[in-house]
Amino acid sequence: MEIISHHAIGIDIGGTTTKLALINTSGEIHTIKTIPTEGQTGTEVYITNLIDETEQLIEVATAAGFSLQGIGISVAGFIDPDHTKMVFNPNIPALVDYPLTPIFEQRFQMPVNLEVDSNSATLGEYQYGAGRGSQRFLCLAIGTGVGGGMTIGGHLLRFSYECMGDMGHVIVEPGGPPCNVGCRGCAEAMISAPAVVQRAERGLSTQPGSILHKLIVEKGNLNAQDVIEAARQGDTFSVSVIARTGQWLGVALASLVPLFLPDCIAIAGGVSEAGDLLLKPARRNFRANSGHFYHENVKVRKAKLLYKFLIKNNIVVRDRSNMPGCEECLRITVGTPEENQKLIRSIKLFKI
Secondary structure, three states, rough: OOOOEEEEEEEEEOOOOOEEEEEEEEEEEOEEEEEEOOOOOHHHHHHHHHHHHHHHHHHHHHHHHOOOEEEEEOOOOOEEEOOOEEEEEEHHHHHOOOOOOHHHHHHHHOOOOEEHHHHHHHHHHHHOOOOOOEEEEEEEEOOOOOEEEEEEOEEOOEEEOOOEEHHHHEOOOOOEEEOOOOOOOOOOOOHHHHHHHHHHHHHHHOOOOOOOHHHOOOOOOOOOOHHHHHHOOOOHHHHHHHHHHHHHHHHHHHHHHHHHHHHOOEEEHHHHHHHHHHHHHHHHHHHHHHOHHHHOOOOEEEEEOOOEEEOOOOEEEEEEEEEEEEEEEEEEOOOOOOEEEEEEEOEEEEEE
């Protein structure tokens, strides 16, 4: 196989983990790394680790004879107009106002672009995923937090902090539990991955037959993927936890759709891996709580760009391939040469 030498580094700073990848302009991932974000306690150790991991990817690229075109960084939160720093995110407050772009540009002497992660996710789904062909495409990502983006005629909607605002804090359960920002009963407080886990843990004491008990004994704790997998295996309690999450998701969609009038909605993020266990109750509650005009022509789909690992923004995972010199590569299809030049723009990578 001919080796294409032009590569870029993609970094996704999420609320829980940070993912890095070395990827070429044909969309083949050469190396993937994951580190804890550690955004609650301080920046020095985390930034040092992030720079070290980036340097290791650069060393890998240099040893392989690759030409690095730049670094794309996506962050969960609001960013400044110049795309130099994050200005708000309660899940990783230690990184707020940290000058990521200039620090990385100075350290690595190459182009660096910072983007809101939900924008990166939305662009990827619009161009190569569930939003293809949509004129008004809304993408809602459910992970550690809940965020989203929208394209209109293929252009990102930006009217607040370089994004479309914070859809995750639309209220779905008035007076419900607070999120990290202080919104009570918002979507993030009710349907995010931590909310799924909390709901499962609270209800387990009355569900002695649930297979989640065994997982807690084996692992010491639960994560959202445990609940999703248990639901897939038919665990009745886990199915009910995911279904309730879907019902609140439906209320969120019923609130958002009259404002933005999308023709297609994609549900992305780790929680979306519950598939129809989540989406069927979401669609039912969306239709039950919105007027006919608002829901009759809206498609609600699972995002398509998730596999075991995912790159978003001009790239879509197709299948695994065992390539010489790459122990665990993903073969990916990208767009035109012009689109490939956008590779360094906020490559979005995360593990589900």
